[in-house]
Amino acid sequence: MFARSLFVTFLLGSSIACTPQTIKGSNPDPPSVSPQATPLASQPTPTPSQTTTIQIEGEPQQVPLESIQTPNFSTHFPEDRFAVQRGGGSGEGEGTWFYWKQPDGTINKDAYVQVFFPGAKQSLSQVRQFLVGERGIFNANQWEQVNRGSGDSYAEIAYAPWLRDLILFKPRTNPQNITGTAYLGEIEGRAFYVISHYPREYADGFxxxxxxxxxxxxxxxxxxNSSSQLTLRGIGAVQVGMTVEEAAKASGQPLTRGKPAPSNTCSYVTPSASIPGVNFMVIDDRIARIDVRKSSPMTTLSGAKIGDSEARIKQLYPGQISVTPHKYLPNGHYLTYTPKDAKDRNYRLIFETDGKQVTEFRSGQLPEVTWVEGCS
Incomplete structure (x- = not known):
């Protein structure tokens, strides 16, 4: 089974360019997506946000995590053993490398996870061709594809919703020394790829x-768009705290303002009909919360939606749902999700039910997200 190590391998993509670039771990200079690639020493230091426990050589070990956000993706990484380098933005795309750190702090550029998003929207087939085509990344780096065995499966990485396919590879020289995987993914309709590359003897730790x-x-x-998902802080590119003008620009569509409340400080704005049942509460011209109503097909990031049972909501958010009586429906409830992260302590996700199924839900900042009458 290659799935476990390969899944890890996939994480960050290499760079897609009009001219394929050579990515060599033994090269003292890091691969670059553009001439503006930033040296490791000058990278900003992320703030540790949490810890997690992982199995290393069969033993549980707690590791500190740092978070990173780029224009195209966000993730957490173990700061004890990875150093991050981002390539400068260009028309070709954006690449990010997670290089392996030895215990003494030195960097091994033969061991990395790399993620790359093309500058222009490309299909999965175009991204694949960029990797394995005649003038692609594989040939530029003297890699060759490895056929997956009949017993191989990547079911273990099915929890990565962006994953569409993977390609195993090895170097043409010293093929026994390196484990390599290229992952093809898609997020919000954008195709990208991730390359994992490391010496085989690093597998247990890497x-x-x-x-x-x-x-x-x-x-x-x-x-x-209609496939955007609701989070604690927003939906799609629209985030709580934005002005109405900023939200309209981020969403790429006009927002229609409804009648303000008598206080004249609270109102709702609505996107186009292609985003059904979504409304933004506005307080003093800034987005305070997002409401999803009227049998909307929109979902949360975890997949919760209108029509889900109360039991399913509790399964999706185990141990983090509190239940209180509904103010207007005799059998109804409010199912309130409270996040664990300190940075999200002022945000909530609230599901309204008729006692059996979700009828509407909303997210946003306190106290506005708790207002059961909205702006009324």
Whole structure:
């Protein structure tokens, strides 16, 4: 079974360019997506946001995590063993490398996870061709594809919703020394790829740590469309705290303002009909919460939607749902999700039910997200 180590391998993509670039671990200079690639020493230091426990050589070990956000994705990574380098933006795309750190702090550029998003929207077939085509990344780096065995499966990485396919590879010289995987993914309709590359003797330490990066990889929203998902802080590219003008620009569509409340400080704005049942509460011209109503097909990031049972909501958010009586429906409830992260302590996700199924839900900042009458 290659799935476990390969899944870890996938995390960050290499760079897609008009001219394929050579990515060599033994080269003292890091691969660059553009002439503006930033040296490791000058990278900003992320702030540790949490810890997690992973299995390393069969033993549980707690590792500190740092978070990273780029224009295209966000994730967490074990800061004890990875150093991050981002390539400068260009028309070709954006690449990010997670290089392996030895215990003494030195960097091994033969061991990395790399994620790359093309500058222009490309299909999965175009991204695949860029990797394995005649003038692609594989040939430029003297890699060759490896056939998956009949017993191989990547079911273990099915929890990565962006994953569409993977390609195993090895170097043409010293093929026994390196484990390589290229992952083809898609987020918000944008195709990208991730390359994992490491010496085989690193597998026990590298794979479980890289797995953390993969599990936490999420796309940064672009625009607002019918496939956008609700989070604690927004939906699509629209975030709580934006002005109405900023939200309209981020969503890529006009927002229609409804009649303000008598106080004249609270109102709702609505996107186009292509985003059904979504409304933004506005307080003093800034987005305070997002409401999903009227049998809307929109979902939360975890997949919760109108029509789900109360039991399913509790399954999706185990141990984090509190239940209180509904103010107007005799058998109804409010199911309130309270996040664990300190940075999200002022946000909530609230599901209203008729006692059996979700009838509407909303997210946003306190106290506005708790107002059961909205702006009334």
């Amino acid at each position: 794979s479980p740590r890289a797995d953390v990066i993969l599990r936490n990889l999420k796309g940064r929203a672009t625009g607002l």
